[in-house]
Amino acid sequence: MSTEHHASLAKKACTRCSTQKRRCDKVVPACGLCTRLHQTCKYALPQASPTGPTSPPGIFLSSGALTPSHLKDAIIQRLGPSIPEDFLSAYRRAIEPWFPIIPISGLRSQLPSRGDQASLEIALLCLSIKLLLTNPPSSGGDDSDPSEFKSLYLYTKSSVASTEGLGINSVLIVQSRILVTLFEVAHGFYPAAYISIGATVQAANALDIHPGADIPPSHFLKDETKQETLLTWCGILILDRYIAVESGSHPSVTRSQSQFLHNVLRPTMCPAHQQEQDRTSPICRLSRLLEASALLDKIHAILNNPTAEHAFNIDELLLTIHAALDLQTILNDEIGDIKPLYAGGLGLCDVALLLAYENGSKVPLVAGVTDHSFSLFEVYTSRTVPNMAQSNSYTQGYSDYTVATHQLRTAELDAAFLLSHIRKTDHILDIGCGPGTITTGFAKYASEGTTVGIDISTDVLQKAKTLAAEANIPSQGPGSVVFKEGNVLERLPYPDETFNIVYCSQLFGHLPPPDLPLKALAEIRRVLKPGGILATRDGIGQHFYPKSLNLDRLWGDNQMRALYKGTPDPEPTGPRMPALLRRAGFDANAGKVHIGAGTRVFSGPEARKWLAWRAVGQLQRGQEDPFRQSWLDAGITEDEIEELLTAVKKWVEIEDAWFVAVMCETLAWK
Numbered sequence: 001m002s003t004e005h006h007a008s009l010a011k012k013a014c015t016r017c018s019t020q021k022r023r024c025d026k027v028v029p030a031c032g033l034c035t036r037l038h039q040t041c042k043y044a045l046p047q048a049s050p051t052g053p054t055s056p057p058g059i060f061l062s063s064g065a066l067t068p069s070h071l072k073d074a075i076i077q078r079l080g081p082s083i084p085e086d087f088l089s090a091y092r093r094a095i096e097p098w099f100p101i102i103p104i105s106g107l108r109s110q111l112p113s114r115g116d117q118a119s120l121e122i123a124l125l126c127l128s129i130k131l132l133l134t135n136p137p138s139s140g141g142d143d144s145d146p147s148e149f150k151s152l153y154l155y156t157k158s159s160v161a162s163t164e165g166l167g168i169n170s171v172l173i174v175q176s177r178i179l180v181t182l183f184e185v186a187h188g189f190y191p192a193a194y195i196s197i198g199a200t201v202q203a204a205n206a207l208d209i210h211p212g213a214d215i216p217p218s219h220f221l222k223d224e225t226k227q228e229t230l231l232t233w234c235g236i237l238i239l240d241r242y243i244a245v246e247s248g249s250h251p252s253v254t255r256s257q258s259q260f261l262h263n264v265l266r267p268t269m270c271p272a273h274q275q276e277q278d279r280t281s282p283i284c285r286l287s288r289l290l291e292a293s294a295l296l297d298k299i300h301a302i303l304n305n306p307t308a309e310h311a312f313n314i315d316e317l318l319l320t321i322h323a324a325l326d327l328q329t330i331l332n333d334e335i336g337d338i339k340p341l342y343a344g345g346l347g348l349c350d351v352a353l354l355l356a357y358e359n360g361s362k363v364p365l366v367a368g369v370t371d372h373s374f375s376l377f378e379v380y381t382s383r384t385v386p387n388m389a390q391s392n393s394y395t396q397g398y399s400d401y402t403v404a405t406h407q408l409r410t411a412e413l414d415a416a417f418l419l420s421h422i423r424k425t426d427h428i429l430d431i432g433c434g435p436g437t438i439t440t441g442f443a444k445y446a447s448e449g450t451t452v453g454i455d456i457s458t459d460v461l462q463k464a465k466t467l468a469a470e471a472n473i474p475s476q477g478p479g480s481v482v483f484k485e486g487n488v489l490e491r492l493p494y495p496d497e498t499f500n501i502v503y504c505s506q507l508f509g510h511l512p513p514p515d516l517p518l519k520a521l522a523e524i525r526r527v528l529k530p531g532g533i534l535a536t537r538d539g540i541g542q543h544f545y546p547k548s549l550n551l552d553r554l555w556g557d558n559q560m561r562a563l564y565k566g567t568p569d570p571e572p573t574g575p576r577m578p579a580l581l582r583r584a585g586f587d588a589n590a591g592k593v594h595i596g597a598g599t600r601v602f603s604g605p606e607a608r609k610w611l612a613w614r615a616v617g618q619l620q621r622g623q624e625d626p627f628r629q630s631w632l633d634a635g636i637t638e639d640e641i642e643e644l645l646t647a648v649k650k651w652v653e654i655e656d657a658w659f660v661a662v663m664c665e666t667l668a669w670k
Contacts, residue, residue, distance in 0.1 A: 015042045029073035042077075071162050072120040075127050078155060084111040084118050087126040090133055098344045099182065099289075100282035101235035102175055103228050121172035124159055128179035131156045136187060153189075156180055164203075171228055174204050178235045185243060194247045197240050201253045204236055227283070233261060234286045241297040242348065245355060249304040252297055259530055265290075266497070288331060292348035294496075295324045299352050303359045309583045315519045319526065321356050322491045324349045398434075398460045399625045401617035406434040406460075407467075411441025414505050417596055417665045418535040424448045426500040429527065431488050431520075432507040436464030440473050440481050442503070447479045449500070454486030461485060488520045497529045508573040509538045512564050513580065517573055521584035525670060534586070534668045537598065538574035541662045549651050554644040555615070562627075562634045574664040581668045592669040603658035611659060612652045616645060 010026045016034055017024035025032045034041035079087075088111060092104055107125075112118050118126070136149050160180060163173055177200040184193035237254055244252035254261065298320050306313040328349045411419065415438055422428070422445040430439040433453030442451045455461050461483045474480045486492050488507070502524050511517045524534055542559070544551035560572060573580070578595050582588050602611050618627040619641050631641060651657050 010043045012043070016040075028070065029077055066162065066166070068120050068163075068166055068168060071159065071166065072118070072123050073116075075120070075123040075159055076115050076118065078152075079115060079123065079126055079130065081115075082126075082130075083113065083115050084122055084126055085113075087129045091129045094133055095129070095179075096282070098285075099235065100286055101178060101231045103231060103282065106228055120163065120168065121170050121176075124163060124176045125172050125179075127156050127159060128176040128183075132179050132183045132186075153183070164199075169203055169206055171207065171232060174200060174207065174232055175235075177203055178232070178239065181239055181243075185239065185246070190247065193243050197236070197243050198253050200236060201240065204232065230265060231282060231286060233265065234290050237261065238286075238289050238293040238344075238348075241293040241300070242351070245296060245300050245351065251301065251305065255297065255301070258294075258297070262294075262497070263530065288327075288334075288345040289348065291327055292324075292331075292345040292352070295320055295327065296348050296352040296355070299324075299356050303355070307583075307585065309518070312518045312522065312583055312585075315515070315522045317356055319491065319519075319522055321353060324352045324356075326491065398457050399618065399623075399627060401614050401625065402627055403435055403460060403463065405614055407437050409434075409438050409505060411438050411445070413600075414438055414537055414598075415441070415503060415535065417537075417598065417667065418501070418503060418533070419445055421533055421535075421667070422446055422501065427498065428452070428501045428503065429454065429494075429499040431486075431502060431504045431524070432510075433464060433483065434460055435467055436461075436481070436483060437467065438503070438505055439464065439483070440468050440471055443473055443479050443481050449478070451481045452499075453481065453483045454488075454492070455483070456485065456487050458485055488523050489516065492523055492527055494527045496526050497532075498527045499532060500529055501533045501535065502528050504534075504536045504538075506538055508536060508577060508580075510563060511573055513571070513573050513576055514583070517576075517580050518584055521580060525585060528670045530670055532670050534581075534666075534670070536577060536666045536668075537663050538572075538577065539661055540572060540574040540597075540664045542659070543662075544651060544659050545657060546654065549647040551644070551647055551651060554640070554647055558631060558634075558636050558640065558644070561636060562630045565634055577664050577666050581666060586668040586670070594667040596665040596667075598663040598665050600661040600663070601658065602660075605652075608652045608657060608659075612648050615648050619645060 013024035014031050030041035181196040240252045240254045302317050424447045426446045426449045428442050428451040430453040433439045433455050436453045439453035464483045542556040586593050618625050
């Protein structure tokens, strides 16, 4: 008899030898006599000790060494007469519809026809499936509960631990760990679930099975091994984020890895929701679940690890709530009649919203601050319901005179500080694009990428589309430019981390600080890719020469009053951009924020005449220009406007007169 058969012995003879009064060598899993006679060998399960728990049935840790073969045979014995295909069918029927972490076709190709032919990894996976599908007893038990439910749980946990002790690890074993952890979550076994997910993450890390970022999505979906890896990591991330919420304020185990994992998962997960994709595929279903878990984790992070800026935390929380509500709408549209399809995703959205609403009304968002807890409902309604004008703070309108000013702007004149950073494959977003003259200028620099211009005015967007068509700028494919309606103070119609570059020309000057600029910056950070660039250009001062006509006050100061709706001596947003960027999370100390300055100069007779033409057109009585109305609304009198127009007409005639607008130009890397 081999050394292996002597390694593990039962305490009593097998059932057949005991019944027939035969001498039994007590070898596990089958004694020598039953093996020679080709008979089924079974051992009686050990009885629970009245003084304490015993070893889980099926694993007999005698003085001999436990081997993978013994462990596999013990698990197969515990599984009973069912074959591996039975467990796969059970998984497909009861688990896969809402948590599809195991590729069915890939697993089926590994299944033997008989249970005793299964590998240790397959046997452990079948055991984990059996555990997850086991119903709890009808009445609550205690630590001495002899039910199959508690017994099978403890047995499966020890089997997982035994594989770890034997130095065995594989993707299938990691998947088994995920199912065991899911069982603990489903039945409220804490802190066991918290401990298990940590061990599962480390088991996956030990395999170094992260999907490669350089693998094309099409190849990923066709390669069973790569798909298995992707689904496994999705399952880990989803469970980890939910467990973190259930376990308190500590961050999810994978939070430090989330950015890396999202970067390598995105090429496969994002295309999964294109129109031509099958919504019932595991990739599609799990990617929606992953999206919901990411929103849950973000809310958990905002509440438990806030920045020092209270207003920014609130804005981040409100944006994430909007995202969760939007995702629920998308999921309900996609589900149709297939109710289980995204049930998990909808559930996680509900948990995220409940977490935000409950904690938003009970605790301050900044650790250590106790004097201004806020009601999230009050903040939400005050920001979105009573003052809808905040969602459109631009008051100067789009008259021919105003749009003519915007059309003077070009990429070379107004974004020169950014151009050297544009790569030809970049995806660029121009916020507040107006007639699109800067936007279309970006196309030649991002010749293999795309450029998108958004604005709140459909009329000016139509102007932008017309100008782009006249310039023969393509609207699709490499080097294309498209224009869409959008508002950065609301949720932009793009997923997280979509753009390499976000550009804003004279946007923040129309957003009174600090709340509205921070709200806009939070949304910009959301759509900006890691390592992406935010470029801004905003006015910080206007000066007319000669000074004797007092145009700095009549034009510059009054223009600032109009922008900030009558606020006396307002401080413009432009000079405050470095501080706002820091508050929004851009790390100036790490060299990720660069500050510069630019100018726009009008000199010479033709330039002076043009500037005077614009001023008269915007402000002259009877024009009914929105620009003029914004001045009147700010409390600037008709007499002051007339005084300005008289001074402008005099300024035009002065031979050496000139005008300069000074701009703050910033580059900030996410």
